[in-house]
Amino acid sequence: xxxDLTDIREIDPLIKDIFGLIDLDASNEAVYLINNxxxxxPVSPIEMLETExxxxxxxxxxxxxxxxxSNYLKLTKHMNVDKRILNISSxxxxxxxxxxxxxxxxxxxxxxxTRSIDIEQKLxxxxxxxxxxxxxxxxxxxxxxxxxxxxxxxxxxxxxxQLSEEGKLQTPEYTASKLIEILVSDDFGENxxxxxxx
Numbered sequence: 001x002x003x004d005l006t007d008i009r010e011i012d013p014l015i016k017d018i019f020g021l022i023d024l025d026a027s028n029e030a031v032y033l034i035n036n037x038x039x040x041x042p043v044s045p046i047e048m049l050e051t052e053x054x055x056x057x058x059x060x061x062x063x064x065x066x067x068x069x070s071n072y073l074k075l076t077k078h079m080n081v082d083k084r085i086l087n088i089s090s091x092x093x094x095x096x097x098x099x100x101x102x103x104x105x106x107x108x109x110x111x112x113x114t115r116s117i118d119i120e121q122k123l124x125x126x127x128x129x130x131x132x133x134x135x136x137x138x139x140x141x142x143x144x145x146x147x148x149x150x151x152x153x154x155x156x157x158x159x160x161x162q163l164s165e166e167g168k169l170q171t172p173e174y175t176a177s178k179l180i181e182i183l184v185s186d187d188f189g190e191n192x193x194x195x196x197x198x
Contacts, residue, residue, distance in 0.1 A: 061106030083128035129189030
């Protein structure tokens with residue numbers, strides 16, 4: 001099922017449709033959510049960005065996981081099962097570079113959101129465990145995007161190109177396997193912000 005998560009108004013009916021396809025009841029052992037959709041662009045000093053591009057970035061990187069999580073918790077609150085939410089954050093939430101203000105701000109917001117949900121869920125009858133993880137630098141379209149930005153717009157572009165040329169980016173497959181290990185680990189949720197995948 002495909003969807004444009006930058007269109008926030010479409011998320012509520014989308015999640016209801018998805019849950020309608022899943023046979024959920026109290027006998028389920030686990031129901032997990034991974035919020036992974038993200039975009040790095042626009043990469044540019046903030047004064048050069050169009051308003052719509054700023055909105056699109058924040059919608060996908062921050063508002064979409066918030067709305068999806070809200071729906072997930074609403075639709076599973078009656079279920080006494082193993083519930084886990086894994087938010088894919090970024091070290092950019094903590095280590096700030098120029099020309100990434102939208103992405104860094106959204107990921108910092110996602111970290112704060114994750115901490116808030118962790119506190120809230122400890123107060124409910126059937127809580128979900130929650131964590132945000134910094135997966136590292138991965139050889140994905142996001143990395144390709146940033147390597148294509150001019151040095152005038154992003155002064156650190158050469159460093160990102162060098163990391164790729166030296167083979168220092170993680171493969172998506174390696175990263176996915178590490179993230180699943182974290183998600184299914186016995187101690188999931190003990191650390192709400194996980195800054196390395198090991």
